Amino acid sequence: MDNIFKKRIMRRIYAIYILRKILSRTAFKIYIGAALLYGIKVFVNITAVANNMPKWSDTIGLYNFMFYSAMNTELAAQFIIFGFAAFVIWIVKDTIKSIFARAKYIF
Secondary structure (H helix, E strand, C coil): HHHHHHHHHHHHHHHHHHHHHCCCCCHHHHHHHHHHHHHHHHHHHHHHHHHCCCCCCCCCCCCCHHHHHCCCCCHHHHHHHHHHHHHHHHHHHHHHHHHHCCCCHHC
16 A cells, blocks of 8 residues: 555656656757757758858858848748747857856856
């Protein structure tokens, strides 16, 4: 009887632990990143973009290409492109914040 009770309690503890890991902030970022990357895969033809893109040394041409290619796509692709840009900014902001939070304890 005691063993059955212990197993039932441990199952609940494991379930709560797994739910916390699945619904954590880091997992949420991974889910968003995966969804945006999948959206890019579906809506953007990466090989065509790479073939039409000017050389990396031509910065003005590269800027114009990126700007006009983002503005002249479908609305879904625009949402995904700008969503991915916002996602990258969010990740960089959190990384910088965590670096400075750790540096406070070091010095």
